[in-house]
Amino acid sequence: MLRQFELVERVLSYDPQADEGLLNRAYVYTVKAHGAQKRASGDPYFSHPVEVAGILTELKLDMATIITGLLHDTIEDTVATPEEIEEEFGSEIAVLVDGVTKLSQLELQSDRTKQAENFSKLLLAMSNDIRVLLVKLADRLHNMRTLHFIKKPEKRLRIATETMEIYAPLAERIGIQNFRDELEDLAFVELNEEARKSIMRRLEYLREEDEDLVTRIVKDLQSDLAEAGITAEISGREKRPYSIWRKMEQKNVTFEQLSDIIAFRIIVSSVEECYHALGIMHAKYSMVPGRFKDYISTPKRNNYQSIHTTIFGPERQRIEVQIRTRQMHETNEYGVAAHWQYKQQIGAPLNEGQQYRWLRELLEILEEASDPDEFLEHTKLNMYQDQVFCFTPKGDLISLPAGSSPVDFAYAVHTRVGDTCVGAKVNKRMTPLRSVLKNGDQVEILRSKNQTPSPTWESFVVSGKARSAIRRFIRQQQRHQYVELGQSIAEKAFRNFSKPYAEKALAPAIKYWDLDTVEDLYCSLGDGTHTSRQLLEIIFPGEKESQENENVVPITRGKSDRKKTRGAAVPIRGLIPGMAMHFAGCCHPLPGDRIVGIVTTGKGVTIHTIDCDTLEQFAEVPERWLDVAWETESETQHVQVGRINVVMANEPGALSSVTSSIAANNGNITNLVISNRTQEFFEMRVDIEVRDVKHLTNIIAALRADPVISSVERAGG
Template structure:
């Protein structure tokens, strides 16, 4: 409990002395034999260590003084639990741990810190990959320091931390020292966000009264597993466990993410779905021809990467709609013998856009492309705003014709061409592999229904058109599936595992317990086609604890 919860909390608060003390005390009780073995090994060399620390401190102090730098140099043996962790990580015993002493150089200001680093590196050879700049990029707990490892004066590995007095105080006292500096001043939004986890901790404590459940919840919410990887320049980046090169690419810049084609991990090429491991050195490979794929949303792990990917798709959809809207309006203007080029570059079309409560002509074109505004409506408003010498003949009120244009890959073909105005009906959620028809709506393009959808059978026959699935598509489609199952522990996990094995994602889930110790589960699944849905229904019907399964809108036992 202490090692899993309280010591990490002290670390997140930046209270270094408390973290070390908690770890050593917990270690003493958890493994007293190993604890005593390390204590004895340290005690055997105590005089030798003190002499070594004294000599190195003197060398560093004198060298810095020669360059006009006043510094406080400290040396210490690392705390017991950190030595034990190093033994486990490197699979060696205490006699083979050579860098159990660390030095700290404390100076006046940041400029002095970097100057001291340069002097130390000129004295002793730095060990590659061991330099970390936490001044330029502080840790989340506000810790700041320069870390380096060098080959010391006697050929030994030696760790050195370089920081200012203020940084040293915050490193030891944590948030308390930081707020002391901030007292009487407004705390910025970034700092409020940085310490939001404290509020989460209090909320968890108030909500959960069972101590075991509390500890389990804190470990899950506040200390999720992370991986730490390096850029080619040695910068450390932290990501949630399961992150991929796509997450890494978007952490650098959106453009790097958009054009990412692969990654070189530790010098070897890997696919984008590769799971990052702690210690990996990651180099992103880009191409100007690369564009994000919808699959990336399933591969990416971080919210930042997913947000950037979704934003890119939204921007692309808007651009396509603007282009389509322009084509539709141009065609309508030609039909009315109007000069489209004249109006598109005039203020009058902007007034038309404002008349539709839009901000710009681009917004107007996009809405025409989306099918939200018909070209006839645009011309109608134009005739009211045009000066007498530019009088436009008002068109007859006719129902807008469906304009057929290219849509996203994997959509529906209308007369052999994909259509950006096509959308799938929510009432029957048609899937590739099922017979379908199109229904022309007023100003909203074409809605695709299952051929036997009750709503399409009630509609006007004149508006029904032939459509077909684009067989080149590889997207996923939402479909409602309901089932009745036993209200037992682990049932939802069983259902989730069964669907996961079929590569089916649960987009939405609602569970309602019933008085008869059964539950009604209402899911929205993402499937590729009708065949995959049938397979899912079959698997669920043969799963123990599930009594009935049906596709929403159909009777139980049918789909």
């Protein structure tokens, strides 16, 4: 454990202006406050905050952060109060200590939802002062160093998992590589001890086989650069076991196939010398194809800069070489801690600039996520994946997770750009929105003010920001449609009782179901949580339905105000699939069919044709049946999918004849499945986009007239 004078000397070594007296007071305060408390290791408890402060001095942080490290557990674990901390050490330190304390209290919850809430609060605290995260990471690092003293295996596993999933990626995102590497490796011990031991044995074998290898290679590289007049600091280091294991898993290779178990770092004085040194390496040694990355011209999202290349080095072994300047090295090792912005502008927002863009994106995701678990899921997407670098038409660099699509790119530019995206040009060529972007692609997003996010986008986007924005839109649209549908159900229910409809009459049901507003009641009816029969039993107990009730519920939808659209019907076909209304995949109802709706709890209404066999399953639950009808067609033509079963001759050109007949009648095939094949015939199921039943009937008639067609029928339920 660091002694008092050693801690003070460390701070003064890089910050001679530090208040030595305040540091001494804080050290003594934490020792007295924690008193005789013990840790799981048996050490005095105050050794933990002292070690946390020591870790923070390695990052050369300001005095307020060091003192926060000393005091971070006093409010939670002793009788100290925030008011007392403020009186003794000032408001700045009191705010930091209080922020770390609140996060620590949340961490006591092992439930996943609580973990997600903890993480979201951590990000909010970071957005005000990044030093809260720095103290939290130092606290977690020391706890991981002493994790083996905890007796309960399940507790060790929970802490290690949380470290691997949340704190190590956060350390990487703010650029503190040493923290990330050590956190991952310490968690690896608990999560996969056997794999770690296996890698350690192999590393030990390599060291014993040629213990002077690193020294010789460093000497040769130093000589190569010196001949060209470049003075460089060169070092070689083994990668940590978890880093090695992760590469083996990602690339599906063996330990022996890895080329960068030992990485050599060349530190020079300027950017020009970086590229000069790279030229010398590639001129003298063969480069391994596909193993070159220039993070100087295109930095990572955490502002990491370096040139990475793999060469067949002096000993004819494949080695990785990293070339950077001293300033880059400081930033790469200490990340945000290398920037003294928070010391020079206390209280200034720290999420400005490229290196904080990821934090802004996480805060946007926090605003859009419906619950903490969803937020945690999106955040992991945002933090874990490798990057691909693309450019806007103006040349601005956009970094995205690997596997990103143009939709991810659009949302990375701005949420509004993503919401209104209708198409994309990649390298000046029209490209499907689901295509995967590659490094160096230039992407131009085509927009329309009438466009809205498509629910199908969620199936191929990979960035957390894009996925959360799409889900947010879907939630809003679903509620809007549930409300419209629920209002129609309520109005129909009143008509069935020959009662005048008024929203005031719904008050008893709102109270009975413990809802807040009439809109909540409509939503509960629309999504199937409650039925119209239950509504009537509450409002008109004991009364029976009118014999002269209307048998059709007009399904309304639209952007206009609900009161204005009351009683006005909108075509069912205009509804967005997957929202409040669904068209059954068993019978594929089309405009012109007689239809019926089945209300499913939490999913809204599914539309079936009146003769669909599936309806037999709901014979015993009449309260789930809803009479619906197609409304008068508007000027805008909408298409829906109809399904036909085709039996055709097995002969050359037969399939071409079928598709040509469908196309000639303005049908668009969306799916075609061959269900059976014999020597004489093919049996196929074909899904076709059509306007209505009449349109599909015309297509069927045209197919029946074709001599290669044996039979064609519309698919039933």
